[in-house]
Amino acid sequence: MLCGQIAKARMSSTTALTIEALHERVEAIFSKAGLNPAQAGAITRAIVAGERDACKSHGIYRIEGALRTVKAGKAEPKAVPELLPQDAPAIVKVDAKGGFANPAFELGLPVLVERARATGIAALAINNAVHFSALWVEVEALADAGLAGLAMCPSYATVAPTGGSRPLLGTNPFAFGWPRQEHPPYVFDFATSVAARGEIELHRRAGKQLPEGWAIDADGKPTTDPEAALGGAMLSFGGHKGSAIGTMIELLAGAMLGDLTSREALDLLGTTTLYPKHGELVIALSPEAFAAGRPGSPFSRAEALFEAILDQGARLPSQRRFLAREKSRRDGISLTPQEMEQLDRFLEQGLDAV
Numbered sequence: 001m002l003c004g005q006i007a008k009a010r011m012s013s014t015t016a017l018t019i020e021a022l023h024e025r026v027e028a029i030f031s032k033a034g035l036n037p038a039q040a041g042a043i044t045r046a047i048v049a050g051e052r053d054a055c056k057s058h059g060i061y062r063i064e065g066a067l068r069t070v071k072a073g074k075a076e077p078k079a080v081p082e083l084l085p086q087d088a089p090a091i092v093k094v095d096a097k098g099g100f101a102n103p104a105f106e107l108g109l110p111v112l113v114e115r116a117r118a119t120g121i122a123a124l125a126i127n128n129a130v131h132f133s134a135l136w137v138e139v140e141a142l143a144d145a146g147l148a149g150l151a152m153c154p155s156y157a158t159v160a161p162t163g164g165s166r167p168l169l170g171t172n173p174f175a176f177g178w179p180r181q182e183h184p185p186y187v188f189d190f191a192t193s194v195a196a197r198g199e200i201e202l203h204r205r206a207g208k209q210l211p212e213g214w215a216i217d218a219d220g221k222p223t224t225d226p227e228a229a230l231g232g233a234m235l236s237f238g239g240h241k242g243s244a245i246g247t248m249i250e251l252l253a254g255a256m257l258g259d260l261t262s263r264e265a266l267d268l269l270g271t272t273t274l275y276p277k278h279g280e281l282v283i284a285l286s287p288e289a290f291a292a293g294r295p296g297s298p299f300s301r302a303e304a305l306f307e308a309i310l311d312q313g314a315r316l317p318s319q320r321r322f323l324a325r326e327k328s329r330r331d332g333i334s335l336t337p338q339e340m341e342q343l344d345r346f347l348e349q350g351l352d353a354v
């Protein structure tokens, strides 16, 4: 059945899979590896969305790490996340119970949306979650519900604070979304390091040097060698500014949530080859509620700003991603023979493949 959905791409040895066929295949891999339907379904949605939108560093490349993390006993494959009793009206708490963050987010999302609509602002605090995915999926879901959103989480210590030379902060992703009526939402999502760690790993696999300014080696010297970078430390984007935002994320989504900072997450895990367990903070805001009683619609004023950006020939963040999404819907998702072979192997061998 899966094979019937595969169309051979015309021009090369790549294989084009429909989004649905890739979803089916990835979900089958996680089910074979022993994940329950909530875990397998939610992480498949995040991974396939990444591959569909040409975000290779958080697409199917992440399957192997997720399987390794499960095999090592560092992610609970059958976890059922739990919505905790509410003790503050604007704070929605979900315990991921050691499973992946994605099903915990999916559980908390409808409650977060309902509270933000009712009160103007609400936050989702996820604890005890194994995290590896891109955050745009989450702020986009809020934007689809008409809400602005912020999402952030620590990771494990791989980034030196600006002026330092040893890993302390995580690559700490930070995402923002703003709803638009006639267009896909305004969304940005980035690591607070110069690049996501996944990018360094992809450079290593491809035998490519890193751009200058991404990393330092174990002696604190600038390096473009991915291997030396992985053994040294990554650098924050924008120097002291990115370093401060990365620190803020350690505070808000680590210390404030009563969960682990990136240093603590790495100490607990003992390696950067598996995915870390920590918390995540997602904040939802209702633009209408904040703008009530003030002149003008926040949405029309936002559109004027976006138009002014585009008028200068600049592009909006996520524009590349939305174009890639359209292409994937039209032509399917192109995978290399190596990627196809790897998916087949994971499907056949389950956790024995890693």
Ligand code: NDP
Residues within 6 Å of the ligand: 055, 057, 058, 131, 132, 133, 134, 135, 136, 153, 154, 155, 171, 172, 173, 174, 175, 187, 188, 189, 190, 191, 192, 193, 194, 195, 196, 197, 199, 315, 316, 317, 318, 319, 320, 321, 322
């Ligand atoms: P990128 O540098 O690839 O992209 C950052 C953002 O900037 C994107 O929204 C991108 O939009 C936008 N952008 C890029 N170029 C331009 C431009 N010229 N003009 C306007 N906007 C632009 O992101 P990173 O490599 O830093 O991060 C990649 C992913 O890694 C993120 O999704 C992040 O969540 C994830 N991550 C996850 C971690 C975790 O622990 N779970 C840790 C670190 C990162 P577009 O996509 O359209 O190009």
Ligand code: PYC
Residues within 6 Å of the ligand: 057, 131, 132, 133, 155, 156, 171, 191, 195, 196, 197, 198, 199
């Ligand atoms: O790409 O930096 C990254 C990353 C770390 C954990 C998950 N993704």
